[in-house]
Amino acid sequence: MSDSWPRRRLLAILRGASEPLDAQELARVTGQHVTTVRFHLDVLTRESLVRQFQQPPRGRGRPRIGYTAVQRSVGYQELAQVLADQLGSDPRRRSDAAVAAGRAWGAKMESVDQPVESLDDAKDLTVTLASELGFAPEREHDTETDEQVMIRLTACPLRELARTHSEVVCGVHLGLMREVLDRNGGRDQVSVRLHPFVEPELCVARLEWLEARAPEAVADVDDTGGEPRLAPSTSRVAPQLRTGEPQLRNADPYLGKQSTNQR
Template sequence: MRQFQQPPRGRGRPRIGYTAVQRSVGYQDLAQVLADQLGSDPRRRADLAVTAGRAWGAKVEQCEQPIASLEDARDVAITVSSELGFAPERDTASESAQQSNVRLTACPLRELARTHSEVVCGVHQGLMREVLDRNGGRDVVNVRLHPFVGPDLCVLRLETSAAALVPDPAHIPDQVGPTSRIATPSGNRVGPQLRSDPQLRNADADIAQEATQQR
């Protein structure tokens, strides 16, 4: 409430009036304060930010579409990021059977992200990871946010997870080629050996390093 003096009416002291004042919420300032409370170590700040983002993602309304493929994950990511104001665009030129990129052309906290990208982008990555996991994407895709690949552009990269690429032994034929099986000392046969990308295993930790390099 704000107090003001009403125009005088006749004799006596002027009456005091009151009017309601609507204050705008300083979300940018609030985010700045929260970012500063996460400590000075960029890697730890990134880890805490991803954890906070997951907690936020757990409160986001679950999508109706279950995730069983990379395409499903991309559609859910586009829907959620659009609802949150990131103005996503599908990057069809870079798509492959194992990867899909979503261009984020807007960010509600872009100015803060320029100075605290490991925090802001860490929160957004944790949010998206939690949303995809809750809709069945945990063993289907890995998600990573690449901040500021352009002046006002971030990219959300979705990659088919190693777990989704491992073939079911029950569906592997006995002979598909001379190098398709690896013999073991016991004489047993195992399926093709797949190595997971170390970047996928360390995606959360890499946010801090990548954000520092791009400032």
């Protein structure tokens, strides 16, 4: 079928149709002879790409044969499991590999021209990116400070995969956010963390402006991986979600501890 433009066109039309179409309707749309359309439909039916339905006749006569495209079910859950297995058995290594993949994805995206010169800029850029990805983000105005903000991600497009493979799915999204922020001037200025499933249908992105850190928050080295990290300040308490919202107790330990300047 792949080498037949007429059949590809018929299949595309059927996939976009809200109801079954018969050969005569398809002939009018494509400009082909109805006999030619029926030939191509027979091939598509044998290849299990379309399905036939009996429809009532228009006026008197025999019932019509309608056609609709077969909706393929893609095994995304199985694919995620295979990918996770290929990334090794160590969740931390899988997370690091996923973050690197997300950065590579971000590097290939069309540049977003939103310079990051402040925490508000970083927040606006992250909300724009999350909206484009389908996360339906919401700002957490009640928890915003001069040092950090939280963005509620209410509609992860890969929610079901993330429930079982958060270190992979969320790692890719985290790496993408970091790369886009870095490319727009946020490198060494803003840290982004993801907290998956603080509620069953809610994840949270936490942005922190690094220039606002206390003086004692100096760089050290993580002896597990040799990557530079920022030691947490002991004099500052991180703001929590607003009253009545869940705390970030379910934060993925592999997604919530790295700053954007890591690669």
